[in-house]
Amino acid sequence: DGITTSLTTASTGGAVYAFALGSKLRRDAQVTLVTFDDGRPVGLQIVTLKPGAIIEVGDYTELTLSDLPDDDSATSTTE
Numbered sequence: 669d670g671i672t673t674s675l676t677t678a679s680t681g682g683a684v685y686a687f688a689l690g691s692k693l694r695r696d697a698q699v700t701l702v703t704f705d706d707g708r709p710v711g712l713q714i715v716t717l718k719p720g721a722i723i724e725v726g727d728y729t730e731l732t733l734s735d736l737p738d739d740d741s742a743t744s745t746t747e
Contacts, residue, residue: 693719708733 696718703711710733714726 693717695719703728 696716699715699717701713701715702709703713710731712729712731716724716726718724
């Protein structure tokens with residue numbers, strides 16, 4: 669439909685691996701929560717997991733979305 673959304677998050681080491689296994693964290697790890705509305709991403713929120721079972725929730729960031737194409741403009745007619 670000509671609409672693309674991309675989000676890339678990365679890890680610099682074993683923090684994500686330790687979190688995935690459920691073992692103790694030795695350093696901070698972050699995850700990104702993506703909020704969807706009607707199938708479109710509308711917001712992001714960073715959650716930081718720290719050693720000692722400390723969880724810090726970041727501010728919610730609303731995404732600016734482009735308009736969806738009209739159904740009429742998606743079809744072309746020839747006369």
